[in-house]
Amino acid sequence: MFKKMDIYRILTLIFAVVVMIFSSLSLVYPDTYKHSYKIAQFFLSLVLLCSGITEFxxxxxxxxxxxxxxxxxxxxxxxxxLVVRTG
Incomplete structure (x- = not known):
């Protein structure tokens, strides 16, 4: 399965799993993981970047x-x- 996939598709899958984990943590435990949505947003941008490279x-x-x-x-x-504080 992974022989046909290039490195960007593998990275896209890995980053997508990380996004799902951090988003789930943020939804299930909102008080404990208050800032996990920021990490999920960063990895979402990496998913889209790798997807763009694959499409290109x-x-x-x-x-x-x-x-x-x-x-x-x-x-x-x-x-x-990250820069703006949300009070």
Missing amino acids: KANRKSMAIASFIVSLLTFFVFVFT
């Missing part, structure tokens, strides 16, 4: 550009939530 290598440039833009937007929101 498959010559689907419009989907690759969309993935890159959404990845940048998600990373910008991640950095913005």
